[in-house]
Amino acid sequence: xxxxxxxxxxxxxxxxxxxxxxxxxxxxxxxxxxxxxxxxxxxxxxxxxxxxxxxxxxxxxxxxxxxxxxxxxxxxxxxxxxxxxxxxxxxxxxxxxxxxxxxxxxxxxxxxxxxxxxxxxxxxxxxxxxxxxxxxxxxxxxxxxxxxxxxxxxxxxxxxxxxxxxxxxxxxxxxxxxxxxxxxxxxxxxxxxxxxxxxxxxxxxxxxxxxxxxxxxxxxxxxxxxxxxxxxxxxxxxxxxxxxxxxxxxxxxxxxxxxxxxxxxxxxxxxxxxxxxxxxxxxxxxxxxxxxxxxxxxxxxxxxxxxxxxxxxxxxxxxxxxxxxxxxxxxxxxxxxxxxxxxxxxxxxxxxxxxxxxxxxxxxxxxxxxxxxxxxxxxxxxxxxxxxxxxxxxxxxxxxxxxxxxxxxxxxxxxxxxxxxxxxxxxxxxxxxxxxxxxxxxxxxxxxxxxxxxxxxxxxxxxxxxxxxxxxxxxxxxxxxxxxxxxxxxxxx
Ligand code: HEM
Numbered sequence: 351x352x353x354x355x356x357x358x359x360x361x362x363x364x365x366x367x368x369x370x371x372x373x374x375x376x377x378x379x380x381x382x383x384x385x386x387x388x389x390x391x392x393x394x395x396x397x398x399x400x401x402x403x404x405x406x407x408x409x410x411x412x413x414x415x416x417x418x419x420x421x422x423x424x425x426x427x428x429x430x431x432x433x434x435x436x437x438x439x440x441x442x443x444x445x446x447x448x449x450x451x452x453x454x455x456x457x458x459x460x461x462x463x464x465x466x467x468x469x470x471x472x473x474x475x476x477x478x479x480x481x482x483x484x485x486x487x488x489x490x491x492x493x494x495x496x497x498x499x500x501x502x503x504x505x506x507x508x509x510x511x512x513x514x515x516x517x518x519x520x521x522x523x524x525x526x527x528x529x530x531x532x533x534x535x536x537x538x539x540x541x542x543x544x545x546x547x548x549x550x551x552x553x554x555x556x557x558x559x560x561x562x563x564x565x566x567x568x569x570x571x572x573x574x575x576x577x578x579x580x581x582x583x584x585x586x587x588x589x590x591x592x593x594x595x596x597x598x599x600x601x602x603x604x605x606x607x608x609x610x611x612x613x614x615x616x617x618x619x620x621x622x623x624x625x626x627x628x629x630x631x632x633x634x635x636x637x638x639x640x641x642x643x644x645x646x647x648x649x650x651x652x653x654x655x656x657x658x659x660x661x662x663x664x665x666x667x668x669x670x671x672x673x674x675x676x677x678x679x680x681x682x683x684x685x686x687x688x689x690x691x692x693x694x695x696x697x698x699x700x701x702x703x704x705x706x707x708x709x710x711x712x713x714x715x716x717x718x719x720x721x722x723x724x725x726x727x728x729x730x731x732x733x734x735x736x737x738x739x740x741x742x743x744x745x746x747x748x749x750x751x752x753x754x755x756x757x758x759x760x761x762x763x764x765x766x767x768x769x770x771x772x773x774x775x776x777x778x779x780x781x782x783x784x785x786x787x788x789x790x791x792x793x794x795x796x797x798x799x800x801x802x803x804x805x806x807x808x809x810x811x812x813x814x815x816x817x818x819x820x821x822x823x824x825x826x827x828x829x830x831x832x833x834x835x836x837x838x839x840x841x842x843x
Pocket of ligand 1: 644649783
């Protein structure tokens, strides 16, 4: 054999060996992948998702088990559907599972590079989260600025009072969305972003809402990242416009505040923005603007859809509404406004909110990711896999919950199960190191807004719909929403 022949021979042998090696490695990983349904070429299991992926994945888990793998286009997804496995990935191995799959739309304005929601667990993420939790969401901070929120709840009641006088229906989700927008904008900047009574002031509300709409659309690019450059549905492009408008708004509000502080020669601590500006060593201007964006996006739709679902359940089951009203009348006094400090004395109202979060979690899937191969219960979750914890399925598991699909707040009067990330059968805020940092504010807002709506008015469904006829179907957008918006008429007795 001449030297060229020898080189060719060696080259072919090495290439074949390498190919064999990678086939063996692939088979080994595949065989350890969690079980899952059979795949179609190219699209894998995408068609199995349908328009209610929380339900279809719960159904698939009945066949394939509480840890299951799916192929969604080019993406490998591992779906977790039991409390024991949720505990494994969110608590026992939470560092390995704490990465995020970033929706392509959130690459607009590079938001994923600055955002607590999307950054991987890192020094920067830790420091931003710490700034959030200690300066915004600690009990003492929330107590200190509750007066900013009290006024907003008063305005909601006044708005509903006007509808009551005029005998017209309130679109509960929309009123709750405007209120949570103002509750958060007042906690942050001491300003209103919308006026419940004037349609002309819908502009900022629409900015935030449009982002929710885009973020909630299924995006082909998320399943076929090769299409990223093209952005075939234009979602990232539109997101860029909407995010840009909000960032400009926050930039303007920060400029105004800096100007005011210069004029008044004071660095007061009246709201969150003052506090953040006073931390100038720890957080720069860009991160403050991006943090505001995070807080509006994560905190408005989640809170308002929870209020809407709770009201819907109460108008669907008047018996529970009656009990909630009785508790409020006894503890607060009929028609009086509820304060955040009253919450601990209202166990039934708290149970209603927990039961609402069990049966209609605002975020039905926790969206995590692994960056290395991770072993779970003898399976391999392969590097780069998306990890979806099906919070919705876990909270309706008949093996855990009695009459799981029935709304029954009483179950929480006898049980110590809570939503704060310790009880893995109920994790509407997630658990572990990525648990929702806004939880303390969210619970205050949902309970006070819901309690105020119930305590100040009687309610009936619009169009003479009987309670048992109310459509309780859901649909997935950015959050799990009511498919038909709830419209109810307030009245006084
Ligand atoms: C009922 C209302 C709310 C619900 C159900 C909710 C639920 C959640 C869930 C499920 C997560 C993801 C947890 C995980 O991946 O493991 C999350 C993350 C987050 N939430 Fe909330 N949330 C609510 C309200 C709020 C509010 C009011 C704020 C702030 C104003 C907020 C700020 C955040 C942030 C910044 C994150 C990202 C945390 C991180 O990735 O490290 N949320 N929330």
